[in-house]
Amino acid sequence: MIFNPRKETFDHLDERSKEIMTKTIEFFEAKGKAKLKEDDHERRWYADFIAFVKENKIFSTLLTPPEFAEGDPDARWDTYRNSVFSEILGFYGLAYWYNWQVTILGLGPLWMSPNRAIREKTGCLLREGGIFGFGLSEKAHGADLYSSEMMLTPLGEGRYVADGGKYYIGNGNEAALLSTFGKNSENDEYVWFAVETTHDNFELVKNVVNAQMYVAEYALNGYPITDGEVLSTGQDAWDAALNTVNVGKFNLGWASIGICTHAFYEAINHAAHRNLYGKFVTEFPHIQQMFTDAYARLAAMRIFSARAIDYMRSASAEDRRYLLFNPMVKMKVTTQGEEVINLLWDVIAARGFEQDTYFEMAARDIRALPKLEGTVHVNMALIVKFMANYLFNPGEFPEIPFRTDAAHDEFLFNQGPTRGLGKIQFHDYTKAYSKVDLPNVNIFKEQIEALKTLLMTAPPSKEQTRDIDFLLCMGELFTLVAYGQLIIEKGKMDGLGDDLLEQIFDFMVRDFSKFALQLYAKTSSTEAQMEGCLKMIRKPVVDEERFQRVWQKEVLPLTDTYEMNP
Numbered sequence: 198m199i200f201n202p203r204k205e206t207f208d209h210l211d212e213r214s215k216e217i218m219t220k221t222i223e224f225f226e227a228k229g230k231a232k233l234k235e236d237d238h239e240r241r242w243y244a245d246f247i248a249f250v251k252e253n254k255i256f257s258t259l260l261t262p263p264e265f266a267e268g269d270p271d272a273r274w275d276t277y278r279n280s281v282f283s284e285i286l287g288f289y290g291l292a293y294w295y296n297w298q299v300t301i302l303g304l305g306p307l308w309m310s311p312n313r314a315i316r317e318k319t320g321c322l323l324r325e326g327g328i329f330g331f332g333l334s335e336k337a338h339g340a341d342l343y344s345s346e347m348m349l350t351p352l353g354e355g356r357y358v359a360d361g362g363k364y365y366i367g368n369g370n371e372a373a374l375l376s377t378f379g380k381n382s383e384n385d386e387y388v389w390f391a392v393e394t395t396h397d398n399f400e401l402v403k404n405v406v407n408a409q410m411y412v413a414e415y416a417l418n419g420y421p422i423t424d425g426e427v428l429s430t431g432q433d434a435w436d437a438a439l440n441t442v443n444v445g446k447f448n449l450g451w452a453s454i455g456i457c458t459h460a461f462y463e464a465i466n467h468a469a470h471r472n473l474y475g476k477f478v479t480e481f482p483h484i485q486q487m488f489t490d491a492y493a494r495l496a497a498m499r500i501f502s503a504r505a506i507d508y509m510r511s512a513s514a515e516d517r518r519y520l521l522f523n524p525m526v527k528m529k530v531t532t533q534g535e536e537v538i539n540l541l542w543d544v545i546a547a548r549g550f551e552q553d554t555y556f557e558m559a560a561r562d563i564r565a566l567p568k569l570e571g572t573v574h575v576n577m578a579l580i581v582k583f584m585a586n587y588l589f590n591p592g593e594f595p596e597i598p599f600r601t602d603a604a605h606d607e608f609l610f611n612q613g614p615t616r617g618l619g620k621i622q623f624h625d626y627t628k629a630y631s632k633v634d635l636p637n638v639n640i641f642k643e644q645i646e647a648l649k650t651l652l653m654t655a656p657p658s659k660e661q662t663r664d665i666d667f668l669l670c671m672g673e674l675f676t677l678v679a680y681g682q683l684i685i686e687k688g689k690m691d692g693l694g695d696d697l698l699e700q701i702f703d704f705m706v707r708d709f710s711k712f713a714l715q716l717y718a719k720t721s722s723t724e725a726q727m728e729g730c731l732k733m734i735r736k737p738v739v740d741e742e743r744f745q746r747v748w749q750k751e752v753l754p755l756t757d758t759y760e761m762n763p
Contacts, residue, residue, distance in 0.1 A: 198496045199458050200284055201759050209601040213271035214278045217255050218285060224249050225289040230555065230761040233290060237558055240409050246293050251326025260304055263605055265320030273605035276509045283448040287455025291562035292409040294452045296328060298445065299367030303329030305441025306376040306389040308610045310428035315391060319374065327373030333438060336364035342438055347379030349388050355424035359390065359417040369413020370394065370401055376428065378438055387435050389428035392420060440612040443523055446570035447509060450502045450526035453534030453566045457495050460559040462759040464541040467548055469756040484544055485748050491540040492752045493700045497684055498530045504687035510600040512608050517621045521583045521679060528576035529676050531566040538563045555761065574665065577672040582618045584675045588649055592622030599690055626678060629685040635695055636738035637702035641681060644709045644733050648674050651729030660721065667719050673712040681705055700747045706737040
């Protein structure tokens with residue numbers, strides 16, 4: 198149910214993809230935990246990892262569309278195998294995942310560009326082992342595209358000069374190309390263009406973080422640009438920015454899953470061998486509860502994200518359901534990752550601070566993921582746009598299959614305009630829930646009905662819809678509905694056992710109650726809304742025998758099944 202580098206066979210992957218994954222695991226295990234931690238503590242740039250990627254043409258194979266791969270039969274952009282790779286990198290260290298992640302973001306505007314020459318150059322640079330970066334945010338404005346101060350000034354005859362600064366740009370020290378967002382100084386039109394970090398007019402100001410990865414502040418000082426480096430303009434440039442983030446933010450959930458999985462092994466190994474007051478730590482009932490809750494949450498993160506892959510890969514102009522599930526992988530899965538680490542940390546306590554543990558990195562790095570590629574609040578604001586159609590106005594769609602096929606996900610680079618989100622429809626979520634008749638799932642169904650009743654009888658007022666804090670809480674309740682739907686869908690596909698599914702919905706019922714109580718307590722909530730919230734507050738079914746089956750058969754047996762090479 199969770200990833201184990203010692204046992205994973207990658208059976209759903211083709212031979213070249215298996216080779217990439219197994220070689221990556223071998224790279225980190227050969228490096229060993231002591232060296233991994235030393236490099237982290239010394240904030241050492243991961244040149245060895247970049248050299249490994251270059252030697253094995255990993256980024257080239259995983260991130261190049263076939264059209265620009267010079268006949269490489271294994272090159273494609275395949276969300277399934279990219280997610281597998283993201284999980285592996287997260288498992289061994291967020292810094293390594295970050296190098297991959299910002300390369301993905303940097304490639305977005307390049308692969309979405311109509312400029313064929315720059316796309317051919319990008320394919321060549323990937324084959325040479327190049328990494329990339331995404332020059333969007335600025336120091337004064339963050340990722341506020343409207344306020345960008347990077348200016349591209351036309352000089353005539355297809356020539357321009359770029360001036361301005363960018364801030365918080367991963368790989369900004371060594372990127373082969375940095376996709377840079379700005380405005381045309383003459384007409385204020387949005388524009389993407391590519392710059393080289395080796396150019397004399399490129400100024401690398403500093404690394405803005407105290408870490409292994411290089412998160413750059415850089416400046417362009419009279420940097421010469423031609424039409425050959427312009428990627429897109431106007432509405433196309435705007436869409437390329439948002440559509441690139443649609444692609445990139447999906448990886449954040451998988452990084453969180455990888456981090457939590459490694460931390461879980463380390464925590465249960467420690468607890469199972471630590472004897473306090475004549476008992477092993479794993480014999481204490483509250484410890485069993487924490488581990489089982491952490492395991493159920495981690496399993497749910499992985500199950501949901503795996504099903505979301507199918508919607509990403511099957512997306513089209515007529516089926517944009519991925520635009521709900523995608524930000525949920527970024528927002529919901531990464532915040533659940535924080536919950537998992539908190540539970541594990543309460544078990545291992547001071548051990549989680551020790552410098553020789555992976556956990557020390559995990560506890561620090563897990564906090565980053567909800568805050569990258571749009572905050573939780575930004576992604577929740579996006580998710581809320583889909584609530585009405587999802588709950589009350591379903592459409593008809595063919596069933597999405599399990600997608601592990603070796604196909605290039607072409608639509609991700611042709612997503613089209615970023616508007617019209619309120620018109621997107623979803624299939625009837627009750628079809629998934631109706632296939633399950635289990636106590637906690639049934640309680641959860643009743644909670645969903647109570648939420649729908651509240652929305653119909655006491656919907657948010659105009660003032661409340663402008664209150665982001667109020668909407669965030671309402672969005673959390675809605676998010677749980679979609680979270681449960683995909684968990685059930687994937688569970689049915691994979692033969693997920695009733696015991697674990699019920700244990701997952703045990704925490705889902707509790708979380709639904711928690712957010713209902715928070716909504717109840719909001720300053721602006723009305724009497725009718727408070728009454729509706731009380732109907733959502735439920736207790737999951739107590740089943741000690743089920744709990745012990747999950748603990749004894751699924752959680753405790755993970756002890757000593759993985760430990761990183763020293």
